[in-house]
Amino acid sequence: MTVTRSTRQRDVIARVITQAAGPLAVSEVLAQARADLPTLGLATVYRTLKLLTEQHRIHPVILDGETLYEASGRGHHHHFSCTVCGRVFTLHTCPVALPSGTVYPGGFVVEAHEVTLYGQCPQCASQAAQALSG
Known part of the structure; x- marks a missing residue:
């Protein structure tokens, strides 16, 4: 089993998604996370979203052909x-x-x-x- 260490970027991205009122597009995640991490890059956001999805901490929502992301474990909604x-x-x-x-x-x-x-x-x-x- 591979253990992934927590990073500031990962923590900020996870917090942005967890605190959102609804699912977020990648561009929204990037914009909101840059409030704490101004130099955050798009590639880091994509890598982190993939990792958080694999860890089942977030999941994708397909809406009108666009992939959005929201926190897992919120029950039926x-x-x-x-x-x-x-x-x-x-x-x-x-x-x-x-x-x-x-x-x-x-x-x-x-x-x-x-x-x-x-x-x-x-x-x-x-x-x-x-x-x-x-």
Whole structure:
């Protein structure tokens, strides 16, 4: 078994992902981690994301063809993607009552499901409402 030592870069990247309100794109991880590590390079971020994924500390989320990353162990949840600002949020309630083992019409046996809702996040919706009333 190979033991990997902790590094400041790895710790900062892991913290950025763990503290995020939703899954992050590689560019977002890099930008946020650079607040603590201004010289952090993109290659280091990619290597660290790969290592953290292999260690099951984070996992990839594919959303509209883009790979985002979020912390593992957050239980069953879904995502909301803001069509205005592009941020992705974690939703802790499930809008679909579809437990594992359900037989969907046509004979499809459900093992798991992922749901992404699209619309305006509270901040963007509030700004849109203010623009209409002002």
